Amino acid sequence: MMPLLAVGALAAITYALRIAGPLLAERATVPAAAQRLFTSAAAVLLMALAATSALTAGHDFAGWARPAGVAVAGLLAVRRAPFPVVVLVAASVTALLRLAGIH
Amino acid sequence: MRLQWRTDLLSDTALVRDVALVCLADGIVGVSFGATAVAGGLPWWVPVAMSLLVFAGGSQFAAVGVVLAGGSPLAAVAAGAVLNTRLFPYGLAVSDVTSAGGGRARQWGTRLIGAQLVTDESVAFALRHTDPARRKAAFWTCGAALFTVWNISVPLGVLAGSAIRNTAAFGLDATFPAVLLALALPTLTDGRTRVAAIGGAGAAVALTPLLPAGLPVLAALGGLAALWRPRRRPDADGAGDSQAVRRPAGHAIPVRSNR
Numbered sequence: 001m002m003p004l005l006a007v008g009a010l011a012a013i014t015y016a017l018r019i020a021g022p023l024l025a026e027r028a029t030v031p032a033a034a035q036r037l038f039t040s041a042a043a044v045l046l047m048a049l050a051a052t053s054a055l056t057a058g059h060d061f062a063g064w065a066r067p068a069g070v071a072v073a074g075l076l077a078v079r080r081a082p083f084p085v086v087v088l089v090a091a092s093v094t095a096l097l098r099l100a101g102i103h
Numbered sequence: 104m105r106l107q108w109r110t111d112l113l114s115d116t117a118l119v120r121d122v123a124l125v126c127l128a129d130g131i132v133g134v135s136f137g138a139t140a141v142a143g144g145l146p147w148w149v150p151v152a153m154s155l156l157v158f159a160g161g162s163q164f165a166a167v168g169v170v171l172a173g174g175s176p177l178a179a180v181a182a183g184a185v186l187n188t189r190l191f192p193y194g195l196a197v198s199d200v201t202s203a204g205g206g207r208a209r210q211w212g213t214r215l216i217g218a219q220l221v222t223d224e225s226v227a228f229a230l231r232h233t234d235p236a237r238r239k240a241a242f243w244t245c246g247a248a249l250f251t252v253w254n255i256s257v258p259l260g261v262l263a264g265s266a267i268r269n270t271a272a273f274g275l276d277a278t279f280p281a282v283l284l285a286l287a288l289p290t291l292t293d294g295r296t297r298v299a300a301i302g303g304a305g306a307a308v309a310l311t312p313l314l315p316a317g318l319p320v321l322a323a324l325g326g327l328a329a330l331w332r333p334r335r336r337p338d339a340d341g342a343g344d345s346q347a348v349r350r351p352a353g354h355a356i357p358v359r360s361n362r
Contacts, residue, residue: 006176007149010166011156013184019218021194022201030195038192039230040330043290044303045189046223048323049161050283051304056311058172062276069277070284077285083121083128090281091131094274 063103069094115240118228122245125224128282129160129249130256135275136163137260142270143171147261154257158219158250162186164279165316182316189320193226194218200229200242220246227286299329 024030030038054070056062073090081089097103133154140150145167153163162183169179194201201217202210225246232238264270291297303326310319 003176004152006166006180007152007156010153010162010180010183013180014157014159014162014187014190015219017184017187017190018194018221019215020191021196021221022198022214022218025195025198026202030198035196037327037330038196040296040299041192041324041327042189042196042226042230043287043296044300044323044326045192045320046227046283046287046290047300047304048307048320048326049186049189049223050280050287052307052311052319053161053164053283054277054280055308057276058168058316059312065274066277066280069274070280073277073281074284074288077281077288083124083282083285084131086285087128087131087278087281090277091135091274094277095272096274098272098274 065094065097065103068097068102115237118237118241118244122228122241122248125228125245125282125286126248126252128278128285129224130252132160132278132282133253133256134260134263135270135278136160136167137257137262138264138267138270138275139164139260140167140171141261141264142268143167145170147265150257150261151254154254157183157187158253159183159187159190159222160253160279161223161283169316178316185316185318186320190221193221193223197221197226197229197238197242199235200239217243217246220250222246222249223283223286224249227290230290295330299326302326302329 050070054062054067057066069090069092072093073086076089077086136154137150141147150163150167153166157163157166165186166179166183169182170176174182201221202214220243225242228245229238229242232241267273270276287300291300303323306325307319307323310322314322
């Protein structure tokens with residue numbers, strides 16, 4: 001199903017992407033403006049990944065239970081609840097909604 | 104150098120506490136990942152090997168998701184790889200902390216290990232600080248702790264997944280986006296970054312039905328256009344930013360270790 005080769009390929013590509021930034025930064029000085037842009041890019045990517053993984057499954061809508069759980073967790077995060085609480089609430093709300101027949 | 108950041112680390116109980124909390128949360132996500140993979144029918148070693156070698160939760164979920172949905176291994180690798188392209192700008196953003204002082208061999212060793220520890224979480228922690236020593240302590244503490252916790256929790260999940268078949272009933276699929284959201288929200292203090300991130304996230308969701316897996320997240324970078332503003336001076340870029348240019352989004356990331 002998913003051969004060792006595929007896992008190895010993904011690992012190699014991922015490592016190359018990780019090491020490229022530091023290597024590039026060593027050879028050429030990264031301008032302060034570019035560094036700030038990359039910092040913002042990181043924030044944008046985090047939010048996009050959070051939104052797509054909350055709302056979608058494959059190419060489709062993930063259903064209501066998961067986004068609802070993540071939304072409640074997001075509210076707690078804004079109120080600075082500890083990380084484990086945020087995560088457990090996300091799973092619990094989602095599980096309870098599904099138990100109630102809301103998917 | 105190492106001794107120095109270790110001292111900083113011990114004095115920074117807020118950092119240790121925050122890292123512990125993130126590790127606990129990611130431990131739950133790791134259990135979710137291991138359980139989801141084997142409950143879907145993958146052999147036990149796939150999630151375990153991925154967690155050691157790939158060590159990037161998002162791409163692990165994406166690649167396994169593609170395979171479990173009937174996609175080819177090639178499509179799975181592509182989805183995971185595209186998702187991980189964000190590690191390149193991450194690496195640039197934290198390039199100052201993945202290297203260390205000392206001899207040349209040691210520098211290389213540190214850099215090679217540091218690269219593997221570049222994750223959403225470790226980068227988010229490093230970006231909370233502007234002081235180099237604190238950035239370094241935050242990055243390495245979070246990265247090393249997370250690598251350990253992730254590679255313990257995923258095998259635990261594999262064991263659990265062999266017992267539980269229906270992981271969705273426990274809401275485990277909501278844990279990963281919840282961690283990402285909790286990481287991303289504190290970085291959105293600056294108005295422009297907030298606009299960029301919300302616009303980008305909206306675009307990514309809207310494009311998900313249309314584009315192959317992984318690409319919508321990259322398309323979100325279009326949101327960075329919100330950061331654009333006309334330059335006052337042609338030489339305002341680069342050094343000496345504090346006077347001519349109002350600091351944009353990047354460095355406005357809050358120092359919140361004292362909360």
